[in-house]
Structures are given as structure tokens and as C-alpha cells.
Amino acid sequence: MPKPEKLLDPVKVAVTGAAGNIAYSLLWRLAAGEVYGPQQPISLHLLEIEAAQQAARGVEMELLDSAFPLLADIKVTTDPREAFEDVSAAFLVGAQPRSKGMERSDLLMANAAIFSEQGAALNEVARRDVRVVVVGNPANTNVLIASSNAPDLDPQRFTALMRLDHNRTVSQLSSKLHLPVADFARIAVWGNHSASQFPDISYATAGDKKVTELVDTQWVEDYLIPTVARRGAEIIEVRGSSSAASAAAAAIDHMRDWVHGVEDPAHWRTAGVYSDGSYGIAEGLFVGFPTRAVAGDWEIVADLEVTDAQQARIQASVEELKAERDMVADLLK
Numbered sequence: 001m002p003k004p005e006k007l008l009d010p011v012k013v014a015v016t017g018a019a020g021n022i023a024y025s026l027l028w029r030l031a032a033g034e035v036y037g038p039q040q041p042i043s044l045h046l047l048e049i050e051a052a053q054q055a056a057r058g059v060e061m062e063l064l065d066s067a068f069p070l071l072a073d074i075k076v077t078t079d080p081r082e083a084f085e086d087v088s089a090a091f092l093v094g095a096q097p098r099s100k101g102m103e104r105s106d107l108l109m110a111n112a113a114i115f116s117e118q119g120a121a122l123n124e125v126a127r128r129d130v131r132v133v134v135v136g137n138p139a140n141t142n143v144l145i146a147s148s149n150a151p152d153l154d155p156q157r158f159t160a161l162m163r164l165d166h167n168r169t170v171s172q173l174s175s176k177l178h179l180p181v182a183d184f185a186r187i188a189v190w191g192n193h194s195a196s197q198f199p200d201i202s203y204a205t206a207g208d209k210k211v212t213e214l215v216d217t218q219w220v221e222d223y224l225i226p227t228v229a230r231r232g233a234e235i236i237e238v239r240g241s242s243s244a245a246s247a248a249a250a251a252i253d254h255m256r257d258w259v260h261g262v263e264d265p266a267h268w269r270t271a272g273v274y275s276d277g278s279y280g281i282a283e284g285l286f287v288g289f290p291t292r293a294v295a296g297d298w299e300i301v302a303d304l305e306v307t308d309a310q311q312a313r314i315q316a317s318v319e320e321l322k323a324e325r326d327m328v329a330d331l332l333k
């Protein structure tokens with residue numbers, strides 16, 4: 001990396017779940033300048049629970065040993081208010097994992113408690129233009145809880161990570177068609193970050209060609225959609241533990257594009273953003289949409305033609321999100 005010429009004041013960035021697997025990749029890429037660039041020093045605020053404080057200290061030691069020129073300082077804490085003080089970005093990675101015998105509703109409730117507290121803390125102490133990305137699952141509902149507990153922050157400052165699903169879709173197409181990933185545009189994954197998601201290639205292009213003319217519908221229905229939707233489970237099966245470096249890479253992609261924007265309007269991304277009611281999707285949910293990163297904001301791509309078959313898949317995933325929302329209704333403000 002070129003030596004920074006003129007250093008700016010550090011930007012403060014919080015990462016929760018700092019002693020976990022995803023953070024072990026994410027923190028290094030943040031400290032290397034992959035979101036804010038080679039001129040921008042960074043202060044890292046690491047939030048962990050009490051039981052993982054020692055491990056978080058170990059992560060801090062290794063970050064220091066990496067001697068990153070851009071890493072101004074590191075703070076390790078158990079207190080969300082301390083972690084989020086004055087931050088420009090927050091990666092909410094830490095979450096309660098699903099343990100044996102735990103029902104989905106128990107998992108939702110355990111995480112709801114974490115994300116309501118963290119939303120309230122962000123509301124109190126984060127910068128008003130903070131960018132929040134929730135990685136911890138169930139990400140789309142966790143972000144709903146965090147945002148609803150942060151009434152003074154615009155809900156558009158909150159997002160759920162759906163970029164991994166998007167990247168998986170691009171990667172599958174690239175392998176199938178033997179074309180570089182950079183050739184693919186107008187791709188999106190609608191809905192929830194769960195098996196109900198809808199990776200949609202109806203509008204996709206590869207260079208000057210329409211992807212639907214290069215692959216057959218049967219392959220999309222029988223292979224592409226289920227493979228992407230179940231990729232997380234497949235990684236666990238093959239690797240023996242859940243996606244970590246690819247999730248960190250997606251979180252970096254998400255935040256970098258959000259901060260800097262993406263010039264080419266055909267290069268849609270997928271972000272789990274606050275629904276404004278577009279495409280008949282219930283307002284107020286956080287849903288994977290086709291989005292563009294423009295001038296520091298995520299914009300939902302407007303006026304797409306949606307067939308009945310697409311709409312049915314989108315609505316099935318949205319129904320799941322509504323059911324999740326109903327389970328945590330008591331914690332929504």
C-alpha cells in the first residue's frame with residue numbers, strides 16, 4: 001500500500017463481536033484502509049461481552065503487532081455507549097448463536113435484547129450520519145430492532161448485510177459462464193438473509209449480453225437460486241464452521257460502496273435497507289432490494305418491471321420478515 005501523504009483526523013469505527021470469527025478477518029481489512037482509503041487513519045472500537053474480553057485483548061495485541069500505518073488507536077470495551085461514542089460506522093457482528101435445542105423464536109428474542117440495547121446506545125452517542133451494518137443473524141430483524149430503538153437516527157443510516165448473498169450470486173454466474181465477476185451488472189437478491197431469499201437475475205447483464213439469454217431457466221430455478229440461498233449451510237458442512245472471511249469481505253464491500261458510491265449506474269448492489277413501500281413491500285421492514293450506492297446513500301432501484309412469478313418469490317420472503325417482526329413486536333418502539 002502506498003505511504004499516506006497527508007493524514008486526516010482518524011475516523012472512528014465500531015466492531016461488535018470483536019473476538020469472533022468474522023471480526024478476525026474484518027478488523028485487519030479495516031485497519032489496512034480498505035473502506036476509507038489510504039489517506040484516512042482509523043480508530044477501532046471493539047465491543048465484546050465480558051466472557052470474551054480476554055480474547056478481545058488478544059485481538060487488540062495482534063492488531064498492534066501488525067503495525068498498520070493507518071491504525072491510530074484501539075479501544076476494547078463491554079459497554080455499547082463507550083464503543084459507539086462518536087462513531088462514523090458500526091459493524092454489528094456480535095450476536096447470540098443458535099444453541100442446541102433453541103427454537104427460532106428464542107434466538108430472535110435473545111438477539112432482540114442485544115440489538116435494542118445497541119440501538120439505544122447508537123441513538124445516544126453515535127454521529128448523526130453514522131452508517132450501521134448489521135451482520136449478526138437474524139440480520140434483517142436485528143437491524144429493525146436496532147433502528148426502532150434509535151428514534152433520533154434516520155432509519156436509512158441502518159442496513160442489514162445482504163452483500164454476501166449478492167456476491168455469491170455473481171460468483172455462481174461467473175463460474176457457470178466462465179466470465180469475470182466484474183462483467184456482471186443489474187443483479188440483486190430480494191428479501192431476507194435466509195433460505196427464503198430470492199437471488200434475481202431477471203435484469204442481469206454480462207457485458208452487452210442479457211444473462212437470461214446465456215443460461216436456461218431450469219438451471220436458475222433448480223440450481224442457482226437454491227445454491228445461493230443454502231450456501232451458508234453448505235459452507236458449514238464443507239468447512240466445518242460458518243462463513244467468516246467471505247462475510248467480512250462482503251461487509252467491507254458494503255461499507256466501502258456506501259461511503260464512496262459506485263459510479264456505474266448499472267452496477268447495482270444488494271443491501272438490506274429500510275423499505276419505503278417500493279414494489280409493494282411493507283414499509284418499515286429492512287429488506288434486500290436492488291440498490292445503487294449514490295452520493296453516500298443507498299437508493300432503491302426504481303421502476304423495475306416485476307412479473308407475477310418474481311413477485312410471488314419476493315412476497316414469500318417478505319412474509320417471513322413480517323413473521324419475525326411480529327415475534328419481537330414488544331421490543332419495537
Ligand code: NAX
Pocket residue numbers: 016017018019020021022023047048049052093094095096097114134135136137138139161162163164165193232242243244247
Ligand atoms: P462468532 O461466534 O465467532 O463470534 C461472535 C462474537 O460475538 C463472539 O465473540 C461473542 O462473544 C460476541 N458477542 C455475542 N454477544 C455480543 C454482544 N452483546 N456484544 C458484543 N459482542 C457479542 O460468530 P461469527 O462467525 O463471527 O458470526 C457472527 C454473526 O454473523 C453470527 O450471528 C452469524 O450468524 C452472522 N453471519 C451473518 C452473515 C450475513 O451475511 N449477514 C454471514 C456470516 C454469518 O453467518
